[in-house]
Amino acid sequence: MINKIFLNLGMTEREAKVYLAILKLCNPNISDLQKQTGLSRSTVYYCIDLLIKNDIVFSKKLNEKTVYEAISPEQLKKIVEYKITELKKDITIFEKAIPDIVQSTKKGKMNLKMLKGFKSLTNTMRDVYIGHKNSTVRVFGTKPKEYNLKHFDKSFEKTINNRITNNVFLKGISPITKNKFLVRDKDLKQLRESRFLPEKTFNFQSEIFIFDDLVLVISEDIENEVNTIYFDDVNYVNTMKMIFDLAWEAAGKYDKEVVAEYEKNISNLSNIKHSKQ
Numbered sequence: 414m415i416n417k418i419f420l421n422l423g424m425t426e427r428e429a430k431v432y433l434a435i436l437k438l439c440n441p442n443i444s445d446l447q448k449q450t451g452l453s454r455s456t457v458y459y460c461i462d463l464l465i466k467n468d469i470v471f472s473k474k475l476n477e478k479t480v481y482e483a484i485s486p487e488q489l490k491k492i493v494e495y496k497i498t499e500l501k502k503d504i505t506i507f508e509k510a511i512p513d514i515v516q517s518t519k520k521g522k523m524n525l526k527m528l529k530g531f532k533s534l535t536n537t538m539r540d541v542y543i544g545h546k547n548s549t550v551r552v553f554g555t556k557p558k559e560y561n562l563k564h565f566d567k568s569f570e571k572t573i574n575n576r577i578t579n580n581v582f583l584k585g586i587s588p589i590t591k592n593k594f595l596v597r598d599k600d601l602k603q604l605r606e607s608r609f610l611p612e613k614t615f616n617f618q619s620e621i622f623i624f625d626d627l628v629l630v631i632s633e634d635i636e637n638e639v640n641t642i643y644f645d646d647v648n649y650v651n652t653m654k655m656i657f658d659l660a661w662e663a664a665g666k667y668d669k670e671v672v673a674e675y676e677k678n679i680s681n682l683s684n685i686k687h688s689k690q
Contacts, residue, residue: 423662423665423666425460427450427452427456427460428460428463428464430460431446431450431452431457431460431464431470432469434446434449434450435470435482436483436485436486437449440475440480441480442480442481443457443458443461446461446481468484469483469484469489469492470482470484471483493666497663497666499663500660500663500664501614503660504615504660507656508617508619511619511630525642525643525644526642526643527640527641527642527643528640528641528642528643529638529641530638530639531639533641534639534641535571535572537629537641538572538575538622538629539572539575541624541627542575542576542578542581543575545579545581545624546579546581547579548581548582548625549581549583549584549625550576550581550583550584550624551584551585551622551623551653551657551658551661552584552585552586552620552622552623553585553586553587553617553619553620553657553660554586554587554588554593554617554620555587555588555616555617555619555620556587556588556590556612556616573603576604577603580604581604582604582605583604583605583606584606584607584657585605585606585607585608586607586608586609586610586660586661586664587609587610588609588611588612588615588617589611589612589671589672589675593609594609594672594675608661608664608667608668609664609667609671610671611667611670611671615667618632619631619632620632621653623650623653624650625654626645626650627644627650628643628644628645628649628650629641629642629644630644
């Protein structure tokens with residue numbers, strides 16, 4: 414149970430073993446940790462290097478030997494809370510920056526195309542997937558709005574098949590919904606890895622597809638018309654990839670929490686249904 418908690422915090426099972434061993438022992442050296450964990454010497458060194466890089470473990474000299482000490486669980490909790498807070502700030506800053514980014518393109522600072530309508534979007538996605546075979550796309554997803562569900566249902570399977578045909582792997586971060594939760598079992602088959610966020614906290618209003626050399630921002634206007642903004646500026650694309658990678662790392666914790674809650678709710682609903690029968 415304890416190891417599972419540390420796995421949820423982003424540690425590997427071996428890192429968790431080494432961390433707990435350091436907490437248990439008093440100023441252990443490598444040999445002490447090897448005996449306590451049952452891991453090989455090289456593996457202990459490897460895990461310690463990772464823990465030191467994450468400021469969880471520190472080394473010091475004692476009687477001319479290198480020994481190790483670890484931060485307390487309370488301090489580790491504060492580090493995790495800090496990372497979550499910073500992720501929320503980064504996402505908020507980015508969403509507020511989108512209008513300025515769009516405006517800057519009008520001054521010749523980046524290439525820009527604007528597409529209007531759902532048909533233009535599906536045609537563009539088809540062409541982009543063909544042009545990015547054997548690659549990975551990073552996606553900030555949204556909750557499909559009620560008036561657009563008919564478009565979503567009609568094109569969803571076709572778009573997925575097009576992406577799979579061109580061997581484009583999708584890494585997606587989005588607010589959790591019932592439909593997205595239910596199709597997660599198909600992630601492996603559909604070349605996808607998804608991480609879910611709480612819907613109320615991270616209800617993204619624009620969908621963002623980040624390819625290696627371009628970005629698509631998809632949203633609806635006040636008339637419920639689908640609009641797509643197409644960027645191919647290298648600096649903007651690279652920045653977006655870094656923002657996504659930062660969010661992806663932190664989204665792991667949220668994903669475990671919201672998925673567990675969804676599974677619990679579905680189980681409760683199932684039990685209520687059976688009891689009524």
